[in-house]
Amino acid sequence: MPSPRSADHPAVPPPQRDTVDALISQTQRLRGGLDAVRRDTVADLGGTDDAQVRWQRALCELAVHQLDDLGRHLGELREGLLADPPRTDEGTEADATGTDGGTEADPTGTAGGTEADPTGTAEAPAGSAATGRGSLLSRVGSAEWNLLSDGVTWSDELCRIFGRDPGDGGLTLDELPSWVFSEDQPILTAMVTDCLVDGKPIDGEFRVVRADEVVRTIHMAGEPVLDTDGSTASMWAVLRDVSELRRSERAVRESRDTLSHQRRIARTERRLAVEVQEAVLPPWRGSLRLPAGDGLPGAGPVADGAALDLAAHYLPSESSAQIGGDWYDALELPDGRTLLSVGGLTGHGVTATCGMAMLLGAVRGMAVAGIEPGPLMGRLNQLLAVSSQPALVGAACGQYDPRTRTLVWAQAGHPAPLLFRDGTGRPLRSCDGVLLGATTGAAYTQSEERLEPGDLLVLHTGRLARDAEGATERLLALAPRLTAAHGAQECVRTVAETFGDEPRENDACVLIARVTGARA
Missing domain, CATH: 3.30.450.20 (PAS domain)
Known part of the structure; x- marks a missing residue:
């Protein structure tokens, strides 16, 4: 004692x-x-x-x-x-x-x-x-x-x-x-x-x-x-x-436990969002050549040197805390054309990535069914109008025919694709089309552009930088480097180096398509 x-x-x-x-x-x-x-x-x-x-x-x-x-x-x-x-x-x-x-x-x-x-x-x-x-x-x-x-x-x-x-x-x-x-x-x-x-x-x-x-x-x-x-x-x-x-x-x-719980939920949601994104977006490692070989059966002959050399890159937001709903995509269609699309939903996390997966699946399905880009945008807008998860979506969609080297495309509240040729660049002529999900019954027009061997198309989601217009100007300023590059992958690296450290509030995507071959 x-x-x-x-x-x-x-x-x-x-x-x-x-x-x-x-x-x-x-x-x-x-x-x-x-x-x-x-x-x-x-x-x-x-x-x-x-x-x-x-x-x-x-x-x-x-x-x-x-x-x-x-x-x-x-x-x-x-x-x-x-x-x-x-x-x-x-x-x-x-x-x-x-x-x-x-x-x-x-x-x-x-x-x-x-x-x-x-x-x-x-x-x-x-x-x-x-x-x-x-x-x-x-x-x-x-x-x-x-x-x-x-x-x-x-x-x-x-x-x-x-x-x-x-x-x-x-x-x-x-x-x-x-x-x-x-x-x-x-x-x-x-x-x-x-x-x-x-x-x-x-x-x-x-x-x-x-x-x-x-x-x-x-x-x-x-x-x-x-x-x-x-x-x-x-x-x-x-x-x-x-x-x-x-x-x-x-x-x-109690506040520490609540914060820890929310952080665990955020980590879980981020992991799920990343898994959804990786499962949906094309798993490219380097350039992709479309059409493959001589094209699909029944598609008809492809003009010499008219295939597309493709590469893409996903740039995370400044915080990288949550994955957004941006996407890029390229798909060879049954008739021999190539589908090119980029877009992005408002919001972050699992909801945004799941919505992106739904829309991307719809884009692919309608394009495979032969629907042109303008009507395709209109039907996407109808889909969002009846969706249980309303969202605003900006998108650009094009279908490239390698037999005629023509690109038919449409946009919905989204930056127009950029065309680079002979050391200079310009946006393609804009089409009518508001953000998807903004209003019911909206009309979406489409435009046509003939491409030449060596031409370079750059499609991006507009959020490479805080200022979308500034991002377009900076991309156009890269024209000499992009047109002198040896392939789409080198072009993507140039864009990634330029915008990789940019303070972005949202994620961004860039898709580059280069028409192969040389001019006659």
């Missing part, structure tokens, strides 16, 4: 007053700095209220309460150095430096503010009118239970923490458990038994329900006091109201 402390044990030399003053000053500076961090953090967040914001706010509030507690404890220590013995039982004892403002004991003057209820039950301020707002001892009290005389001595502050009139006195060890939560009563019983029987120090917490139904969380620390024959004469303890501190700690835990 540990040696209990005797009533006449020698006093431990107290710390020097100037050391405590220095610690109080450091606490004041930390508190001021924390206020600045909390103020700036909330301002930077712009009033949003997501899990990340709640977690940051909860951490700031917890740090505030801990620094306030530290300031109060240092103030008590300093007061004890100024007066011998400290009169902790006097409810009107003043703070050594004043208690109404930012003081040494309470650097911010907030010690006696309204406490939040840790269990959902309304709570009153920890301090009462008798102690005054910001009172040094508004949340700390002392108690002694004399086992020889059955006497009970409670400080006025402890009575107020329990919602009792100081004139009514304190609770006996038999009465105290009836104020404690039923599930916390074994904790109190074990602490008292260990102290009285085994001479162990007290250190634990329990919750009490006051007569006014206010719930407080109490931390009790103490020790037995022995008489001259070594038997336990009394039990002495300091009780501290830690309700607000525990509320802040719980808020940090």
Whole structure:
């Protein structure tokens, strides 16, 4: 059994007053700095209220309460150095430096503010009118239970923490458990038994329900006091109201758990979005030549050197946190033509990528069925009108016939394809067509362009840079490099190098098609 402390044990030399003053000053500076961090953090967040914001706010509030507690404890220590013995039982004892403002004991003057209820039950301020707002001892009290005389001595502050009139006195060890939560009563019983029987120090917490139904969380620390024959004469303890501190700690835990849960969901959704995207977009590794060989059976002869050398690239957004709904695609059709399409849905994540997969499948299916680009866009718009997941979609779709070297294409609220020839570039003549999903019954026209061997088509989703028009101008400025390149893959690398580090809010795609062969 540990040696209990005797009533006449020698006093431990107290710390020097100037050391405590220095610690109080450091606490004041930390508190001021924390206020600045909390103020700036909330301002930077712009009033949003997501899990990340709640977690940051909860951490700031917890740090505030801990620094306030530290300031109060240092103030008590300093007061004890100024007066011998400290009169902790006097409810009107003043703070050594004043208690109404930012003081040494309470650097911010907030010690006696309204406490939040840790269990959902309304709570009153920890301090009462008798102690005054910001009172040094508004949340700390002392108690002694004399086992020889059955006497009970409670400080006025402890009575107020329990919602009792100081004139009514304190609770006996038999009465105290009836104020404690039923599930916390074994904790109190074990602490008292260990102290009285085994001479162990007290250190634990329990919750009490006051007569006014206010719930407080109490931390009790103490020790037995022995008489001259070594038997336990009394039990002495300091009780501290830690309700607000525990509320802040719980808020940090809950907000941290919520944030972790949302991050796990985000990671899962991103993985699913990536898997959907990889399953749908062409898995090209280098250029792709279409039509393959002599074309499909029944497609007719292909003009010499009229095939397309194709390459594409997907550029993620600046954050890369979520995958968007952008796509690129090239497909050899049964009649020998080649389908070229790019587009993008609004939004990010699984919803956007699944919507992209649905639309891309529809584009492929209608093109295989022989539907021209203009009517194809109109039917896509009808599909979105009856979809359970409404979205706005920008797209460009073309069908290239290698036998005549003609490209028939249409657009829906999307940049026109760029044609590069002889070291220069220009957009193709625009077609009529609003964003898919913007309105029902929209009409989409189509245009036709004859291409020459060596011509280069660049289709992109318009979000290579923050400014779509600026992105088009920068692509056109690459004309000498693109037309001098040896293949579509080299052109894609040039575009990726130019826009790879661009700060983009959304993902982007680029598809490059080069007509092979030389001019006659």
